[in-house]
Amino acid sequence: MHTEPKVVIILLNFNQQKNICECLESLSKINYKNFQTILIDNCSTDNSWSFLIENYPDLLKFKTDENSGYTGGVNFGFKKAQEFNADYVLVLNPDTLVTENFLTALVNGLENDISAAAAGGLILTEHDKEKIWYAGGKLVPWRGLAVHFQKGEILKNIKITKIEYVNFLTGCMILFRVDLLKQIGEINEKFFLYLEDIEISARMIKKGFKLLYIPDSIIYHKVFGEEDDIMKLYYSVRNRLLLINIMNKGLIRIISNLYFVIVIHGKLIYWRFMNKQFFVAASKGLDDYYTNNFHKGNGLDCFYK
Structure with missing residues (x-):
């Protein structure tokens, strides 16, 4: 027993x-x-x-x-x-x-x-x-x-x-x-x-x-090799904004949104010239967040290898 x-x-x-x-x-x-x-x-x-x-x-x-x-x-x-x-x-x-x-x-x-x-x-x-x-x-x-x-x-x-x-x-x-x-x-x-x-x-x-x-x-x-996973990047970008706006309230929500927007747009400028795959994945992640395309979104269909 x-x-x-x-x-x-x-x-x-x-x-x-x-x-x-x-x-x-x-x-x-x-x-x-x-x-x-x-x-x-x-x-x-x-x-x-x-x-x-x-x-x-x-x-x-x-x-x-x-x-x-x-x-x-x-x-x-x-x-x-x-x-x-x-x-x-x-x-x-x-x-x-x-x-x-x-x-x-x-x-x-x-x-x-x-x-x-x-x-x-x-x-x-x-x-x-x-x-x-x-x-x-x-x-x-x-x-x-x-x-x-x-x-x-x-x-x-x-x-x-x-x-x-x-x-x-x-x-x-x-x-x-x-x-x-x-x-x-x-x-x-x-x-x-x-x-x-x-x-x-x-x-x-x-x-x-x-x-x-x-x-x-x-x-x-x-x-x-996880650092090179473009599907992970897509979901991480889209879900980061989702996470911020679920987890945080009040002033912390404002600060965390501002921080992430500044950081991700700086990275997008760099990736646009240095890593086109990362640029596309991160951009699509942002687009899908702002259009409420959650759950599977475009990650699996567009970026799964």
Whole structure:
């Protein structure tokens, strides 16, 4: 009989067959036993869905009617977690590799702190396992963004070595309490991809919940080359303005809007001459924000590679 709290792990797939297989392999080696992995396929256009059906017959799988993005996929997973009477639901990027103790550390952290609604852990880069990608984070409302502590620094120089409260958790890995999901609310599907984790973190903080950073929970994230992703740029530009005007009120909203408009237009001038792809993606992101073209927008159709 299990004494561990039940965890549902949500894995989203869109044309990520290799990453999904490697992530599932790493999950098979963890020391936490009472978990159920749910794979949600966002209408993949490659053969990953048929491959997963054939090669992972015991994996619980669902295919959406349309590509609902990260946001829609996570919300679908939230509903399934409640159907399974789970205590916790873990949102985990498919392009990650987990360590043996990562889930045990997350669950223990939340079990020992009933004031916390969600938790995340230490995320290192997969291509350089001694480099930090996320070691806690914080919201920066006047800039309309969040920052990762010590991003790009070497692991041996890590500063936070014990559990601490933070006010931003990256969507790459978040463990939520299922019994608080109704109070927290769904992920805002207008975002589709990117920056929705900042909005949900800010929302939880505003509702009075605490967020835990647990450094003993370690995973590796495949982020090599993310700086050149034009689809990410499109969604980041469009969603930055969306985030600012949802997250901020009053004077901070005015300051953050002004700051972003000045910064992005400076970058547009540079990109117009130095990087035409970035210029087109960022311009389209701005256009889609101002024309209320949210959710999938033009990102997937115009900039997906």
